[in-house]
Amino acid sequence: MGIENTTDCHVLVIGSGGAGIRAAVEAENYGETIIVSKTITGKGGCTVMAEGGINAVLKNTDSIQTHFEDTMSGGAYLNDETLVRTLTSEAPDRIRDLFTWGAVFDLGEDNCIAQRPFGGQRCARTCFSGDHTGHEIVMTLLEKLRSSSVTIENEVTVLDLLSDGEKINGAITCDREGNLGLITADAVILATGGAGQVYDTTTNSTAGTGDGYALGYRAGAQLIDMEQVQFHPTGAVIPYDSRGRLITEAVRGEGGILKNVLGERFMEKYDPKRMDLSTRDVISRSIATEVLEGRGTEHGGVWLDVSHLPREQIESRLPIMLNQFLQFGVDIRTQPMEVAPTAHHFMGGLKITPDTLTTVPHLFAAGEVAGGVHGANRLGGNALAETQVFGRRAGISAGKCEKTTKNIDNQQIKAAEEKLNLFYKGTAKSAEVRRSMKTIMWNNVGIYRNELDLRVAERGIEKLQNTQLKISSPRELSDAVITENMLLVAHLVIEGALLRRESRGAHTRTDVKQTWTNADSPYGHTFFVKGKSGIEILEDKL
């Protein structure tokens, strides 16, 4: 071991999804920028998989205020209001950026950007490109990135952030072969996405391991609301190995309906007003209840049906869905899809200011890795908007950080190296640890939660954390570090779930009776900072 490669730059961006690339192309205006990605840039994040669309107020019939209110109400008022104001007021300009840069969004008859209805919104506000909106955005951003002078480092994993005692000034990296490297920077942007992979069943790409939460946490930054994990109501159920794969909300946006095994439109019972376009937390709970009460399919799901829609509409608006299901032997033009909830989005994350600054100087966060924008439940279409609004802001804020000489703390590097060396003496296999963790989280920290289950999960994860992971080759190094990151994230989710003794948004505690509504809950954010965690009590609401 030993660090051979050292690179210096002004801004280091970690993560190459929508937020990361957006941040990098903005930061470049201020100085040399490097973007590192543990995958191939653009392929790793969940942005490329996002299907349905991106929210922005573009029409006179809509308003920023309505978008703000929908987002707050959808988020069970746990959202940070200033972040929501920022999101909703800047989203239109970020859509225009993308369009100017070449995004192939669907247009309406007036050649203006078309918008479709999405859950929890009073206006058709979701811009789209068929059902591969995220892919379209990433391709547009990639073109922008390729035309820039940003240095792209593919398949490089960040193991830890470096600090000079006052501020973040770089990162220790590891390449595919396990060679360590050092990148020094005046500012670092975390854009590493979420951590759906800590669950057995998830929509997330295999890169959705929550590394940014762990990196930030270890560097002393504060995280909030980690218990708030959105379960997307419609994930694939079969075949088994494809469980959790996202069935886009656009399916319901286009008119798809949910039915239980008896053929009943069960949403009539749970949200008669919004029906199939209710918010994701409500629909996920409804599906879970139907299945728990015996009205689910043999594989533990419900039916999502578009067969009543015109074939052409399915073919042109939902081509990816159509083709994916055809590959698995289901023709959605004539047959219903079997769906069940799947771990999707982390609403919590690093606490940020509207300028994306975390609680640690010169460390910024944008996209899913940041918390507070979506509160306790995210509206469909707001995540892509978040990546663009806050990605750009992160690029600017980081870019504006003062350029200084970087003092490398050799102690920190030595400590990191020593820690990595311990892996060679470990006993636990990374793959097995991950499997146990995913099962524990899925069975005990899912849609319906209670203290008993959460304590079981807490002990289980602690046990896994206390077993030293084992590697036999440097090539396994990044994998082991990522597994540790996932365990840390799992731990924080459980801790938050125990702390929040209320049902709020995506977090449902079946063992707590509450008298308050979301709007007048006495609880604020849960928070986690090294050695300290808790939940804010809002004195004025007590």
Added chain:
Amino acid sequence: MKVTISRFDPVTGEQPHFVEYNVSVNKATRILNVLDAVRDTIDPTFAYRHCCRGGQCGSCAVRVNGEPVLACMQEAHEGDVIEPLDLPRIRDLVTDIAPIMAQIAWMNGGSTCPEVTQESIEEIKPLRECIECYSCISSCPAISASDYKGPTIMRQEQRLNLDSRDNADRIVEAIDKGLFSCTTCRKCVEVCPKKIDTPRKAIEKLRAEAVKRGLSLPAHKALASLIEKTGRSVERKEPTFLEQVADVIEPEGEVRATVGFFVGCMFNGRVTQPALDAMEVLRQNGIRVIIPKDQVCCGSPLIKTGFMGFIPELQKRNIDAFVKTGVDTVMTMCAGCGATLKNDYDTPFRVVDITELLCELGFKAPSKVEGTYTYHDPCHLLRGQGISKQPRILLDSVAEKFVEMPARCCGAGGGVKSGQPEEAAKIGAVRAEMVKKTGADCIVTVCPFCEFHLHQVTGLPVKNIATLMLEGYRK
């Protein structure tokens, strides 16, 4: 489940080698799950790419049993052989895609956004679905034989060319990246997980614009003016097929069917014998053939090279010629003509290939002809018309010994043989090696261009399937 995986580690200095693995998997499992199982339970250092698990990020393309697929979408089967894409290799299934990514053009936009219409969006969309998996680059026969940058590179050029927001000259750029090297073999469409039709939606369109700007190849210009002048892509040097045959060829015995015959320029003017042989085969099979003499070139060489101006005229003349005869079915025996009539024409009659027709109606069994034969799939028959079984049925019936050969472009199509003959020869040389491996002493095919070119590059006799069948009938 047992699978075989190609492993390679440059650090050990060992050559790539196959290793068999036995892993336990779930029902209807995907290749990616098999790879995961190998890494998780057998070798944690096994290297492969993966990410979205849903066919959207393009990370996990590998070859399974020789053909590129996305590991996350392809169902795994007992005995599958898994290899990396045919690209420079880093380790195990991980290939070096950085040089390809560097070739993909980006938009040269302005600070303001000009008007874009939904119409243009609809035109761009099919070219925008690329997930950069590079399966097309892995399987394109033209890349190693020329300085062609590859299908997805051309796709992106045309995607930008169609966009009013882009300010660069994509035609000049596309030519620079090898626009005229594509043989239009359509292998890229076959392997594309999104089925992007790059040859028709990008190559032909870019070439058409190159033509409009006078940037096409001299040989293509000469060919185009010959067609415009004579209605034929081949100069008349000796009596043509159409000059030699009657308007109607009556069959022996009962008339089982009546078809029109579209002969095509090569069989009409350059190699007439196979067409004459085919007429005899049809005659012996009870098929009446009507041959309108005013038929002309189908226009394929023009479409493939971008000279679109004369196409409506050719289409009209050909359709009128056959409509006049009253036939409801027109037969071709040239893969290129057949594909063109089927895909680029809106005909009021059905178009069938001779192999399709004979298999459909049933044919008189020929006697076996001595020798070892292999079959070369013409790209425009296999991928242009989806025909692969029928020629094999015919060949099986007549060949003493038939040896299979995997399909691969011979290099003659897309105007490459006339425009860039050196490239055609190089692609042909690879094909010749494949032929050699079969041990066959004669090649059979159903395309006069392939026939002509394969003979040149292999030195072996190349026969049209009709000729071989007639040999059988005459025994």
